[in-house]
Amino acid sequence: MSAPLRIGLAGLGTVGAGVVRLLKDRGPALAERCGRRIEIAAVSARDPSRDRGIDLSGIDFVETAVGLAAREDVDVVVELIGGAGGAARALVEAALGAGKSVVTGNKALIAEAGGTLAPLAEAHRVHLRYEAAVGGGIPVIKALSEGLAANRIRTVRGILNGTSNYILTRMEEGGTSFASALADAQAKGYAEADPTFDIDGTDAAHKLAILASLAFGVVPAPHAVHKEGLAGLTDLDISAARAFGYSMKLLAVAEETPDGLLQRVHPALVPADSPLAAVRETENAITIEGDYVGRSVIQGLGAGAGPTASAVVADLLDIARGVPPAPVFGRFFPRLAEARPARLAARQGGYFLRLKVQDRPRVMAAVADTLGDAEVSIDQMHQPHHVPNTPVSIVLTTYDTDEAVMAAAVERLARHPALIEAPRLIRIEA
Numbered sequence: 001m002s003a004p005l006r007i008g009l010a011g012l013g014t015v016g017a018g019v020v021r022l023l024k025d026r027g028p029a030l031a032e033r034c035g036r037r038i039e040i041a042a043v044s045a046r047d048p049s050r051d052r053g054i055d056l057s058g059i060d061f062v063e064t065a066v067g068l069a070a071r072e073d074v075d076v077v078v079e080l081i082g083g084a085g086g087a088a089r090a091l092v093e094a095a096l097g098a099g100k101s102v103v104t105g106n107k108a109l110i111a112e113a114g115g116t117l118a119p120l121a122e123a124h125r126v127h128l129r130y131e132a133a134v135g136g137g138i139p140v141i142k143a144l145s146e147g148l149a150a151n152r153i154r155t156v157r158g159i160l161n162g163t164s165n166y167i168l169t170r171m172e173e174g175g176t177s178f179a180s181a182l183a184d185a186q187a188k189g190y191a192e193a194d195p196t197f198d199i200d201g202t203d204a205a206h207k208l209a210i211l212a213s214l215a216f217g218v219v220p221a222p223h224a225v226h227k228e229g230l231a232g233l234t235d236l237d238i239s240a241a242r243a244f245g246y247s248m249k250l251l252a253v254a255e256e257t258p259d260g261l262l263q264r265v266h267p268a269l270v271p272a273d274s275p276l277a278a279v280r281e282t283e284n285a286i287t288i289e290g291d292y293v294g295r296s297v298i299q300g301l302g303a304g305a306g307p308t309a310s311a312v313v314a315d316l317l318d319i320a321r322g323v324p325p326a327p328v329f330g331r332f333f334p335r336l337a338e339a340r341p342a343r344l345a346a347r348q349g350g351y352f353l354r355l356k357v358q359d360r361p362r363v364m365a366a367v368a369d370t371l372g373d374a375e376v377s378i379d380q381m382h383q384p385h386h387v388p389n390t391p392v393s394i395v396l397t398t399y400d401t402d403e404a405v406m407a408a409a410v411e412r413l414a415r416h417p418a419l420i421e422a423p424r425l426i427r428i429e430a
């Protein structure tokens with residue numbers, strides 16, 4: 001058997017501790033797969049004295065994570081600290097600069113700083129691997145960069161954030177409010193103490209920018225992703241969507257359009273019988289459409305110690321086997337194009353609209369007239385039961401129309417004197 005692959009592991013939280021556990025549990029079996037043992041030479045975290053429920057005996061603890069990059073007994077650095085800058089970025093830059101391969105689960109870092117890190121890794125001919133950064137344990141990075149590499153990809157569509165999917169599942173199946181579904185997600189440890197990036201779509205936008213880079217050959221551009229989060233979604237939106245035959249999801253979509261590359265993250269109604277509707281709780285799923293392969297769907301646990309450690313160790317196995325470093329985003333960095341962002345206004349599709357109006361005669365007719373004047377055709381329309389002389393909600397869905405046309409019609413509706421609050425518009429994805 002060849003000499004062991006020695007790793008320096010920074011971050012001993014949920015994922016880092018999971019990696020330590022997996023390497024310990026499966027040591028001999030992993031060595032059989034890659035022909036050598038994978039050993040942890042040194043670790044780093046903020047608090048050296050914390051009991052993490054893992055056995056670190058015989059492993060050096062390094063005070064400052066960046067110190068791992070300079071150690072002669074470290075072949076590969078595993079970065080599981082998190083964040084687009086700070087200690088994580090300093091460590092990854094130092095390791096790549098020192099000619100050491102890096103494995104990370106850090107989507108913020110790869111999406112935001114990939115444009116600096118990829119050329120550095122490629123110049124030093126080392127690996128920069130990040131399977132764990134998107135879809136937890138689902139091997140979607142490998143699917144796009146290897147298994148589907150022969151295709152021209154048309155669309156990548158996915159549920160990429162487990163926390164928001166858990167919240168939407170609880171709202172849909174348990175009839176709970178957004179606030180109590182979020183509290184439940186936090187109590188179960190699915191949501192961070194500060195769940196902002198999960199709820200406002202930032203986390204999904206980071207992941208989508210990475211998938212779009214691999215699929216479409218562009219530099220990751222998280223700031224080009226149109227982003228809307230879950231804020232303002234009500235239980236009525238969820239129950240009405242269900243009554244209309246749909247399920248509400250926080251969807252991430254990257255697609256080639258005649259206008260350029262459209263990247264968007266927003267709540268969307270998907271048909272109740274579609275594969276994405278069946279993705280419950282903290283699961284993730286990604287649908288990829290390629291010209292030769294057709295449609296592929298991959299689904300599984302998108303977060304948590306076990307699934308994420310599984311993805312980190314898969315990357316380590318490739319490095320241990322001596323697989324040569326591949327271009328970080330599927331093509332060598334100078335071959336990546338700057339994404340030409342398409343306007344969301346060019347999107348075509350159906351819409352769900354919720355309006356809150358005063359209880360007056362002919363308001364339903366006025367809504368239908370305003371949409372009709374804009375040549376938006378209503379598919380289904382419903383006014384849930386209400387108490388007379390109190391505000392009324394109207395929910396409807398439309399047939400396919402241009403986003404720009406729909407937005408103009410909604411703007412006109414928003415000026416109607418009977419309207420009590422801003423209309424809520426949600427896209428329907430076929």
Ligand SMILES: NC(=O)c1ccc[n+]([C@@H]2O[C@H](COP(=O)([O-])OP(=O)(O)OC[C@H]3O[C@@H](n4cnc5c(N)ncnc54)[C@H](OP(=O)(O)O)[C@@H]3O)[C@@H](O)[C@H]2O)c1
Nearest residue numbers: 011012013014015045046047080081082087105106303304
């Ligand atoms: N959790 C998941 O399910 C999941 C899924 C996919 C990807 N990821 C990604 O994996 C990475 C790690 O996530 P996590 O959930 O394991 O995070 P976590 O539980 O918060 O753990 C972070 C770890 O980093 C350590 N750390 C923080 N600042 C440090 C510094 N300056 N120097 C050295 N160590 C430092 C912390 O040390 P202390 O323990 O001493 O505080 C902690 O051990 C992130 O990039 C995350 O986005 C996570």
